[in-house]
Amino acid sequence: MALDADLRHALERLRDVRLLLVAMDFDGTMAPFVDRPEDARALPAAAEAFAGLGELDNTVTALISGRDLESLRTVARPEPHVLLVGSHGGQRWAPPELAADAGGLDLGRDQKALLATAASVLDEVSARHPGTTLEHKPAGVVLHVRQAEAAVGASALREARSRLESLTGLALSDGKNVLEASVIRADKGAGLDWLREVVDADAVLFVGDDVTDEDAFAVLRPGDVGVKVGPGKTRAPFRVDGIGDVPALLQSVLGVQ
Numbered sequence: 001m002a003l004d005a006d007l008r009h010a011l012e013r014l015r016d017v018r019l020l021l022v023a024m025d026f027d028g029t030m031a032p033f034v035d036r037p038e039d040a041r042a043l044p045a046a047a048e049a050f051a052g053l054g055e056l057d058n059t060v061t062a063l064i065s066g067r068d069l070e071s072l073r074t075v076a077r078p079e080p081h082v083l084l085v086g087s088h089g090g091q092r093w094a095p096p097e098l099a100a101d102a103g104g105l106d107l108g109r110d111q112k113a114l115l116a117t118a119a120s121v122l123d124e125v126s127a128r129h130p131g132t133t134l135e136h137k138p139a140g141v142v143l144h145v146r147q148a149e150a151a152v153g154a155s156a157l158r159e160a161r162s163r164l165e166s167l168t169g170l171a172l173s174d175g176k177n178v179l180e181a182s183v184i185r186a187d188k189g190a191g192l193d194w195l196r197e198v199v200d201a202d203a204v205l206f207v208g209d210d211v212t213d214e215d216a217f218a219v220l221r222p223g224d225v226g227v228k229v230g231p232g233k234t235r236a237p238f239r240v241d242g243i244g245d246v247p248a249l250l251q252s253v254l255g256v257q
Contacts, residue, residue, distance in 0.1 A: 049250035089191030140182035
């Protein structure tokens with residue numbers, strides 16, 4: 001499907017800025033959703049265009065994901081120069097010459113205890129709801145219900161949220177068929193602001209599909225371009241129908257028609 005004319009013109013204008021940051025969500029944006037998170041891979045055409053953008057002199061590429069950095073590197077297989085934000089902004093990586101203090105997470109004793117409690121609660125919930133699974137992260141745990149029957153998944157999410165809301169210091173975030181409990185408070189908006197500052201970008205293209213991407217759309221500035229992938233309410237000024245349109249979107253910035 002052809003891109004909307006207004007979106008196409010906005011993307012074309014980005015080619016002329018001094019330094020452009022192209023920041024992409026991964027799951028549901030670069031890669032289709034799959035039953036097992038570790039099996040996700042970017043659409044070949046999207047990966048090719050993204051790699052091409054990273055080779056331009058005036059463009060820096062980055063991935064912003066809810067995944068932890070290790071998982072993101074495994075599935076996305078980014079080139080060495082691609083900047084990374086994982087755990088919804090809680091983990092950040094850039095080459096040392098850009099950000100010497102970027103790195104992993106160092107949880108305190110109380111945070112580790114809280115994380116263990118949250119994991120135990122979600123383990124109990126998952127055990128009672130067939131088809132649901134858990135994903136463990138350095139600072140959080142995620143309940144996935146994509147493989148469960150719709151009613152079972154909805155029940156699991158309701159029970160999990162009800163039980164976890166009583167745990168002081170725990171941050172809960174909803175996504176597509178997931179509920180994440182984290183012992184740190186971070187969001188993709190803060191992650192995108194960090195990326196912009198690290199590279200001193202003049203303009204940003206951010207593309208995402210999920211509820212958590214709205215925090216990044218919220219911090220975009222005049223001259224930036226935000227694109228929502230798929231349906232749903234959004235702060236993004238532009239939208240494409242689905243992940244199949246992402247290669248054409250990136251190719252438009254690259255100058256490939």
